[in-house]
Amino acid sequence: MDFLQQLWRGGRVAFYALTGWLILHGAALAAPPTPVKKDAGNSVGGGVYVMAYFLVIFGIAAGVLFTCRSSGRRERAKPEQYGESKGVNPEKK
Numbered sequence: 001m002d003f004l005q006q007l008w009r010g011g012r013v014a015f016y017a018l019t020g021w022l023i024l025h026g027a028a029l030a031a032p033p034t035p036v037k038k039d040a041g042n043s044v045g046g047g048v049y050v051m052a053y054f055l056v057i058f059g060i061a062a063g064v065l066f067t068c069r070s071s072g073r074r075e076r077a078k079p080e081q082y083g084e085s086k087g088v089n090p091e092k093k
Contacts, residue, residue, distance in 0.1 A: 008015075
């Protein structure tokens with residue numbers, strides 16, 4: 001019984017998606033075809049994609065700028081001082 005409960009938890013979304021598709025696909029296939037306009041050559045019809053392309057290009061540019069921006073780090077690393085001891089020297093008590 002535990003196996004069926006785990007299977008239901010994991011496959012619930014897939015089950016609902018399949019059920020919705022089976023309910024709606026018959027109506028979508030039975031719909032009458034949309035009429036073709038005779039004056040289709042004069043319409044531009046490309047304005048629908050402008051905003052979508054703008055958002056994609058803006059997202060890519062923002063990602064590149066965020067990744068490549070200067071992070072305020074030093075140009076060179078701070079030189080290490082090897083002559084000084086960082087720990088407690090047991091001989092110098």
